[in-house]
Amino acid sequence: MFMSTKKHANLTPSLIEYCFNHPSQVVFETTEKCNLACRYCTFRELYSHKHARGLDRLISMDINTADILLDYYLNLWKHKNYSQKEVYVSFYGGEPLMNFGLIKHVVEKIVKQENELHIIPIFSMTTNATLLERNLEFFVNHKFRLLISLDGDFEGNSLRVFGNNKANSFSSVFNTALKIKKEFPDYYKENVSFNAVLHNKNGLDKLILFFEKELEKEPLFSPISDIEINENFKEEFESMQISFQQATQEATEECAQKLWDKYMHNNPYVTQLTSHIFNNSGNVYKDLNSLMLGESIKEGAFPSGTCLPFTKKVFLTARGLILPCERISHNNCLGRIENNHLEISFEQIANIYNGYYKKLSSQCVRCDYKQACLHCVFQDDQFRESGKCISFSTNKKVEELYKQILLSHPSIYQRIMNETVIK
Ligand code: SF4
Ligand code: SF4
Incomplete structure (x- = not known):
């Protein structure tokens, strides 16, 4: 070395x-609201929220805020010599589908001007999929790349519960995934992937077996975030959290081998x-x-x-703040939409x-x-x-x-x- x-x-x-x-991805946080209340959600009580907005004051992005950033890029994308060829236009939350109107507006505005653009827009969304079914055709028609959050089978998914009645969201998500797979098999194969969080209710063996057998997919997986844990909830965090190293040690030999083979990029x-x-x-x-x-x-x-700033993406929060990604707190904002203008130095x-x-x-x-x-x-x-x-x-x-x-x-x-x- x-x-x-x-x-x-x-x-x-x-x-x-x-x-x-020239971002490769522009992300709209359509809303801070979510219909689930996953135990390990970084926006909830498990985390210290030093700079947070609180759970009772969550807002959604208004169309004017989205339009200001979108118009800025639409103008650039019309330049003949624009060097970025494919640009992901993505939607994130909270649960982005709780503000479907904004998604529809942004997508239709881009599609309407597509002939004048010198980029290929690729639409994508990270979603819990519980609200997906009612607008499924919209996402299929626009070839959305969907990243669906699901932690495995019923037991594995038991930390992903609805906010109103605390019921496990498994059946709702699993049935929707099966519906897409059955009704739009090519779309499902090409555009749908799954992300699972590793914790004490699933484990690598169960997780991988479930996705490969029931959904014919290789999931992405990651541990529960350990950044800025709320001291009052440290015990609960520790009881749920499993590091990648621990998950590998607990896995069967066959599964552990897959981590150096089929799942090596994870x-x-x-x-x-x-x-x-x-x-x-x-x-x-x-x-x-x-x-x-x-x-x-x-x-x-x-x-x-x-x-480096904006080399991964440009992330616009529901409050109009501009960040280099969704994983950092609002006090690191690098620009903002304010008074109907994009303000960035x-x-x-x-x-x-x-x-x-x-x-x-x-x-x-x-x-x-x-x-x-x-x-x-x-x-x-x-x-x-x-x-x-x-x-x-x-x-x-x-x-x-x-x-x-x-x-x-x-x-x-x-x-x-x-x-x-x-x-
Ligand atoms: S940030 Fe920390 S871990 Fe990374 S190179 Fe610097 S000292 Fe090392
Ligand atoms: S977490 Fe830090 S390094 Fe990672 S994408 Fe965000 S700003 Fe960049």
Whole structure:
């Protein structure tokens, strides 16, 4: 393994502006409201909500707010030489279907102007699917890529309950999935995927078996978030939470093998190893924009695992705030829709990021994780304020781990090189 001694680069306002104007994904948080009350939901009592909006004051996005950002991009997308060819237009919540009117408005506005656009819009939505059936044809007709949240069979899904009567949402979601599979088999095959959260009610074996057998799908899965846990609910969190490592240890040999094979792109060890290999290669770019922007945007040139602003997506919250993704709190907003205008200062954003880089760089440059860091400055208040990272390591254990992985799974390197698409 080889080490880089490169110091961090400086983020410029023009680079940020370029990324903002050429996003691969624009996401509308159609509403903060949800008809479910999943026990592990990051918007609920399990989390500390230091900057939160509270559960009783949730709002939905109004059409005017959506239109301001949408019109901004529609204008750009009409430029002949626009370089981004496919753009995901996505809907997120709360449960996005609780504001279906906004989804319909945005989609129909884009479709109406499609002939003038120099992009291919791809519509997508993350949903709990309990309200999907009533407008199913709309989503099928617009070839929506659907990511449905379901934690497995009835027992596995028992933490995903309705807000009004606390009943398990399993039957509603499962029946809708079966209906799509039966009535629109090609659409189902191409466009529907599932995301499951790992916890004490499911486990990898049961989860994988359920999805493969009952729904003929390979699910995505992830553990319950452990960021900003509410101290008063720590016990409940600990009783529910299962780390990926623990889930793997508890899995049968056959299932554990699948994590290095069929499900390798869902395996956090493989994700980290992939970053490490690509960042050390010096010639892998995440997308066409990165290649065109050259050295400055390469992963690893900037301290920590924080992505460069707007390289993953532009996320518009129901309150009109602009964020680099849905996983960070509102106090990290980088712009906003206010007084019927888009207000964003690329210079200010550059100053914010460069300030963090300055604070973090002396630590990150010495850290074993620096080529494969997944630690985002916006997800850790303490880290951001103090510049002290709890994951900092110089004991070379990470490199040892990579070596062990490569030795015990010799085909993994070839597969990473041949198959990986970084998201
Ligand atoms: S969590 Fe941080 S690194 Fe990840 S997409 Fe969001 S802003 Fe980027
Ligand atoms: S783990 Fe922490 S110290 Fe190490 S590179 Fe990532 S952010 Fe920097």
